[in-house]
Amino acid sequence: MTIIQEKNIADKVRSDFPILNQKIHDKPLIYLDNAATSQKPEAVLKALQQYYEYDNANVHRGAHTLSVRATEGYEAARNKVAKLINAASRQEIIYTRNATEAINIVAYSWGLTNLKAGDEIILTVMEHHSNLVPWRIIAERTGAIIKYVGLTETETFDLEQYKTLLSERTKLVAVVHISNTLGCINPVEEIVTLAHQVGAKVLIDACQSVPHFPINVQQIDCDWLVASGHKMCAPTGIGFLYGKKEILDAMPPFFGGGEMIADVYLDHFTSNELPHKFEAGTPAIGEAIALGAAVDYLMGLGMDNIHAYEEELTAYLFKKLADVPKLRIYGPKPTTEGKGRAALASFNVENIHASDLSTLLDHEGIAIRSGHHCTQPLHRLLEASGSARASLYFYNTREDIDRFIVALQDTIDFFGSMMD
Numbered sequence: 001m002t003i004i005q006e007k008n009i010a011d012k013v014r015s016d017f018p019i020l021n022q023k024i025h026d027k028p029l030i031y032l033d034n035a036a037t038s039q040k041p042e043a044v045l046k047a048l049q050q051y052y053e054y055d056n057a058n059v060h061r062g063a064h065t066l067s068v069r070a071t072e073g074y075e076a077a078r079n080k081v082a083k084l085i086n087a088a089s090r091q092e093i094i095y096t097r098n099a100t101e102a103i104n105i106v107a108y109s110w111g112l113t114n115l116k117a118g119d120e121i122i123l124t125v126m127e128h129h130s131n132l133v134p135w136r137i138i139a140e141r142t143g144a145i146i147k148y149v150g151l152t153e154t155e156t157f158d159l160e161q162y163k164t165l166l167s168e169r170t171k172l173v174a175v176v177h178i179s180n181t182l183g184c185i186n187p188v189e190e191i192v193t194l195a196h197q198v199g200a201k202v203l204i205d206a207c208q209s210v211p212h213f214p215i216n217v218q219q220i221d222c223d224w225l226v227a228s229g230h231k232m233c234a235p236t237g238i239g240f241l242y243g244k245k246e247i248l249d250a251m252p253p254f255f256g257g258g259e260m261i262a263d264v265y266l267d268h269f270t271s272n273e274l275p276h277k278f279e280a281g282t283p284a285i286g287e288a289i290a291l292g293a294a295v296d297y298l299m300g301l302g303m304d305n306i307h308a309y310e311e312e313l314t315a316y317l318f319k320k321l322a323d324v325p326k327l328r329i330y331g332p333k334p335t336t337e338g339k340g341r342a343a344l345a346s347f348n349v350e351n352i353h354a355s356d357l358s359t360l361l362d363h364e365g366i367a368i369r370s371g372h373h374c375t376q377p378l379h380r381l382l383e384a385s386g387s388a389r390a391s392l393y394f395y396n397t398r399e400d401i402d403r404f405i406v407a408l409q410d411t412i413d414f415f416g417s418m419m420d
């Protein structure tokens with residue numbers, strides 16, 4: 001694709017997303033809540049419909065045609081996910097309900113077996129609750145100690161402090177790739193290299209990176225990586241856990257039941273091979289197939305192109321936000337080319353509650369999020385009870401940003417006039 005086409009990504013794809021073509025409170029919908037969940041293109045909706053209309057059957061071991069089709073679709077989607085993140089083997093992709101479930105599998109299976117009193121886990125203060133609470137539970141069960149990497153002055157990952165926390169006691173580093181609140185992009189390759197030097201394993205929460213730019217797990221060299229389908233154009237109820245094969249092989253199963261076994265006796269069982277060992281029970285077959293369609297869609301556009309276009313949007317968003325007074329935006333500033341952070345902005349306006357802002361913007365048809373975005377400890381650190389967040393995806397346009405900025409300014413003026 002040429003650069004000219006990149007600029008037109010949103011124009012090209014807009015009509016693929018039927019949900020965007022509607023009015024909210026009589027105003028055209030502007031959807032800026034993509035960090036919470038993305039919208040789904042027609043190709044994904046069709047894949048789901050096609051599966052239930054023509055191919056629905058349970059997967060694996062079925063000899064009949066529908067079961068073969070369901071199994072083939074389900075397993076083909078796994079190959080697509082493996083390709084998207086450049087996994088060395090399809091066996092390294094475990095389907096889960098979402099990223100949260102993926103992290104819990106690592107916490108309970110690997111954490112409970114490998115951590116003991118005095119071992120150290122390194123997290124960051126910007127983690128999503130999904131990458132905090134499971135480790136708190138495991139730390140309390142095992143006696144392991146959690147240490148936190150804080151923020152630099154520009155509200156990014158403090159690499160220097162991280163280096164001082166690492167030691168032979170460090171057994172695990174679990175870190176978000178892109179913060180869903182700060183929008184900072186953490187130096188995961190360096191984080192992994194340093195952790196491996198002390199013999200620690202690394203889990204990357206890639207919920208906000210996999211949907212937005214090319215990911216290469218072999219280059220990052222992380223031990224596990226997790227993401228949710230619903231933030232990358234796929235349905236809810238499907239996500240994945242990537243893990244290095246030798247590590248997943250050594251981990252005990254977490255959920256027990258059908259699918260995850262080789263043989264079952266009354267007094268013992270043997271586990272199935274990867275990836276099935278971690279996929280107990282009937283999985284979300286249609287959703288997995290639709291995840292495959294989402295990956296096809298994203299790779300069809302090109303992850304490089306999506307990323308480049310989102311950088312342009314980021315530059316534009318921050319340029320426009322700079323003109324709005326009384327705004328406190330969290331996280332690092334992008335370069336003028338929109339590099340160095342994700343296409344989202346969490347902010348507070350002086351004397352206006354974030355939830356009032358989002359309610360009033362909704363009346364203008366504009367969907368933004370307000371609240372703690374599942375990062376309560378981070379918000380406490382920032383001395384904010386919550387924040388408003390506008391988050392973009394490749395189907396958003398400069399016009400979306402213009403309308404958001406006008407509505408935001410109007411809302412601020414409205415509150416200002418009330419206080420006079």
Ligand SMILES: *Cc1c(COP(=O)(O)O)cnc(C)c1O
Nearest residue numbers: 098099100128130180205207228
């Ligand atoms: C959304 C998100 C999660 C949790 O995803 P679920 O789909 O709710 O499991 C975890 N981490 C980050 C950074 C997220 O943005």
